[in-house]
Amino acid sequence: MEQALNDVTQMVWKFAFIAIAAIAAITMLLLLVKRATRKGRPGKRQDRYQPGKDQGELKESLNLHEKGPNRNYSEELMEREDAYIARSHLMTPTERDVYKVLEKAYGGRYRIFCQVRVVDLIQPNSAKYHPKSREYMSLFRQLSQWHFDYVLCNHEDFKVYCTLELDDPSHERPDRLKRDRIINKACEVAGVRLERMRVNYKERKIEII
Incomplete structure (x- = not known):
């Protein structure tokens, strides 16, 4: 056992x-x-x-x-080849001519910048809308596709004095009219001074609208 x-x-x-x-x-x-x-x-x-x-x-x-x-x-x-092409000049011929006039008239008092993104000066109110919210992104995307033609800033601190838009005949198109309406309202809401100009070709001068 x-x-x-x-x-x-x-x-x-x-x-x-x-x-x-x-x-x-x-x-x-x-x-x-x-x-x-x-x-x-x-x-x-x-x-x-x-x-x-x-x-x-x-x-x-x-x-x-x-x-x-x-x-x-x-x-x-x-x-693939030729995906991009380079522009030979900054601004259109008319915009360059207007820039020279602005430089002569205001260059001593202000710094003049061209083709400035609208969202570099006007941004959605992050205190009211969260940066990732639908409202914030809608407001941002609306302006991110556009530029101001010219921006005048103080020499010393670069504080924005005003923005300038050159209204040529293309601004009569429906899409341009809508763009101008939205930018006008955005500047009004944000408190940014906006001046619109046009070229009087007959008298060869720039007029403030």
Whole structure:
């Protein structure tokens, strides 16, 4: 009887040892599989710079990553030729002529800037609308597409004196009339002085509207 109990005890310990060894082996196998999965996961950059690594191989590797999902459509278009063209001059000929007149008349008192974004001077009220709110973004996008023709600032502190818009015949179009109406209202609400000008070609002078 005692011998039978010893045999059973030895058998239990033997099975327990085998079970523990099997659990340890399975755990190690799962850890290895998990680590291998992480290394092969797409989107992770594996090609970190390493001293002595061939620069050509590194550059080629980085270029491959740039062709991934983070690439903009504009970048793909730029791979083709003639995606952009450069303008030869800043402002139209009429705008340049008006700038010279403004420089002569006001250059001694004010700094004159041209093609200034409207949102660089007028911004949505963040105290009233949260910057990520629908209202804020709507107000911002409305003005972000437009520019003031000219901005006059004080010489010393660059404080804005007024903005100037040159109204040529294109301002009679419905889309331009809508733009002018919105900018007029935005300047009124923000307290920005806006003056509108037009060129009197017959008398060769600039008139304030």
